[in-house]
Amino acid sequence: MTKRVRVRRNDSPLSPAAYWRLRFFSPLIMLVGMAAGAILIVRSILVWGVDGDEYPFGPDIPISAAALLLWVGAVALLMLPPRGVIALRSGPFDSRRLVWSLGRRFRAWNMIAAPIAGLAVFFSLSAVVLAVVSVVAAPAEAWLLALGTVALAAIAIGLGVLQMRGALHGLQLTPTHLIAHGYLWTRRYPRGEIVSINAVEVKFWPSILLRALTNRDARHTIQLSLANGAEPVLLASNSRETDVQAGAEIIRVWRSAAAD
Incomplete structure (x- = not known):
């Protein structure tokens, strides 16, 4: 009996070019979600949770609710990248691609938590x-x-900053660089400087910190070995072991394709 292989369909309504534009503006989109969520929650508590007429219903409530709905739609699109932007082991690697399995659980959590983070x-x-x-x-x-x-x-x-970078979180491959969009900053690694790619367990204290920040427990991540002897750990890729192993294999194929 032949085992069926599940193939991801191009279920995104966006073209690759439109998706990359939306992703470029994602920090602003996340900021809107944070601001709209904070305003809506605070004003709702004041209007319906406080006795008296001191805090009347105002236009800011429906406006913030509408902004939050638009934010939800944008987040849904960001979480459904078209097939043309996702890196596969079969390639090609002639344009920028996302290693979608890496950081996926944290990316989703950070984006969904934006309104509550805005309140905080x-x-x-x-x-x-x-x-x-x-x-x-x-x-x-x-x-x-x-x-x-x-x-x-x-x-x-x-x-x-952590929440604004929620949609960017993870690893991106270009023809010349591996780009790690971490929680607070971005690091770039030239393709030719990467010697090896390994799936490793996150050390104790970083694991505790990540769990506190993201409410998720994923103990594996990608570690690079560079030509200069450095071995950076890419916490941006922190995810389940199966996801990290799959992502590491994609990066190895991308690195090997440099000689083609």
Whole structure:
């Protein structure tokens, strides 16, 4: 009996060019989701959760709800890349491609969590404003309040950047470089400098940190060996072992194709 092989259909309504444009603007799209989610949640609580007429229903509520619906549609499109942008072991590698299996679980979680993350950023920034006011009002205790302000600001900025990069998260292959879009920054590795690609387990402390940030437990990731002796671990590819193994094989084929 022949085993049927499931082939992914091109179920995205976008062309590869349109998808890449949408992906380019994805940080702005995620920012809209965060802002709309925070406004809608806060205003809904004030309007329907507080007795009295102090917080009336306003146009900001339907506007933020409409923006959130548009964000949901954009996220759905970003999570359904057309076949022409996904890297396969069979190639080709003559244009930029996504290694879609790498970082997939975290990418989905970060994107879905954007409205709640926006609420967390809102409260963090509100606390920063209150701390700054307190520093001005009580200069004798300014040093302690200043430390708290810096910590809260760092949390808000870090969480905001993490969520804005949600759609970018993962590995991308171009004809000349492997690009790792991590949680907070992007790293680029020249194709000719990559000696080997290995699937490894994430060390204890990075694993704990990733679990705290993303509410997901995936212990495997990609590690590169470079010609200069460096061995960077690409936490952007953190996923289940089967996904990491499949992604590593795709990258090996991409690297070997450089000689063709």
